[in-house]
Amino acid sequence: MPRFSAVIGQQSKRAVQALLCHCASAHPVSAAERGSRWRQARRVLLLSGAGIGDALMATPLLCFLRHRYPHIRLGVITHTRSAPVFRAFPRLELICYHEDPSRITPLLLALWRCWRFRADVFLGAQPCNTLRHALFAAISRARLRLKHVSPERSEPDTACIFHYLCPTPEGRHRVELNLDLLRALGENIPEGTLRPVYPVADHARQRARQLLPQTFPWVALHPGGGRAQKWWGTDNFRAVAHSLCQRGYGIVLLGGRGEEPLGAQLAAGIQPVVNLTGQLDLAETAAVLQHCRLFIGNDSGLMHLAAAVGTPVVAIFVATDPAHVGPYSPMATVLGDGRGNIPTVEHVLAAAEHWLSSTEHEESNGRS
Structure with missing residues (x-):
């Protein structure tokens, strides 16, 4: 039997749902009417998901809006965790919230700022x-x-408060789903033409050069990320790291705060290695990734960040669907399907060899 607090919580949610549908109900509008309201819009609010990956997969939509309509007032509602993604983009108004239910004041402040923004159009990016x-x-x-x-x-x-609900075809990538919001407003955006980006600041690049000397070509590994169910396993990453070190590559270990034990466990016995787990902010992490020849990691925000800064990616999917949330980059190899087909160490090394050989060839051509 569920606890009383859980029952009350569900009852409260239903009460809020009923109140929203009563006070803010929206009637569906035709495609022509959507286009008309869109052309009149001067203030646009984009709501982004809470994760770093969610935010990065919303950047193509954001960049299209800023390029196509440079004079609109553009705001982004996002979690404090993913706010650093959007701080890298100029002329955005950020409205941040926190998931901790004990911190109600920041949520109320965020709702008040949302009300004060007076948006003409609200776009709810996935999810x-x-x-x-x-x-x-x-x-x-x-x-x-x-x-x-x-x-x-x-x-x-709470579909009742939205004027239009975009379909979500199975297997469609989240980047394209987000852009479908604009296509529903009449924008012509060819498939596959916009990809996640993250502009790396000069000061972060300088920091990356200090952290990673030119002694070795570097490969970044991220053995963690999100839920443990998505992890490929420390022993597998260690085997990959040892093989790459034998080929003359240095290993950079990356991860967020709270993943330090995982980084320390993997770093033991690997040489050469630089363990930066939990030590960098997002801008510095992006610069380090851009400094590396390759990124190998699980489905995570860092995987999307590596792709967004143009670093080749070997992405390992254990428990999630890469067709929906895989790295949206032509310089990526996806291994695993999230349905039990887990790649071996040999599969990962073969994919790594492909990208490392490509970057070595490009560099030798540049020197000749």
Whole structure:
């Protein structure tokens, strides 16, 4: 039997859902009307998911808006964790929230700033399927609110407050799903033409050069990321690292705060290695990744960051669908399908050899 607090929590969510649908209900609008309201828009709010990867997969939408409509007022609602992604882009108004339910004041402040923004259009980038997301959409008061059809397992349905729900075809990548929001407004965006980006600051590049001397060509490894169910395994990463070291590469270990024990465990017995796990901010991590010949890691925000700065990626998928959230880059190899087909060390080394041989060939051509 569920605990009383859990029951009350669900009842409260249903009450908020009913209130939102009563006070902020939106009638579906035709394609022509969507286009008309979009052309009149001067203030646009984009809601991004909470993770670094979610934020990076929303950057193509963001870049299109800024390039196509340089004079609109553009705001982004995001979690404090992923806010550093958007701080790298100029002329954005950030509205940040925190998931900790004990920190209600930052959420109320974020909702107030959302209300003050007075958006004309609200775009709920993937994933936009929680009651908190619906609160932001409702309080925005936007005359046009769009998101995607929510999965069946999501929180109480709040589709009633959106004017249009984009379909979510199975196997469609999240980058294209986000761009579908703009296509639903009449924008012509060919498939595969926009990819995640992250502009690396000069000061971060200088820091990366200090951390990684030119003694070795470097390969970045990230053995963690998100849920442990997505991890390939420390022993597998250690075997890959030893093989690369024997070929003359240096190993850089990366990861966020809280992953330090994982980095220390992997670093033991590997030479040459630089363990930067938990020591860098996002801008410095991006610069280190850009300084490396290759990134090898699990499905994580760092995987998307490596792809966004143009570093070749070998992405290992154990428990998630790469067709939906894989690295959206032509310089990436995806191994595993998230359905039990886990790659071997030999598979990962073969993929690494492909990209390392390519970068070595390019550098030798540049020197000749």
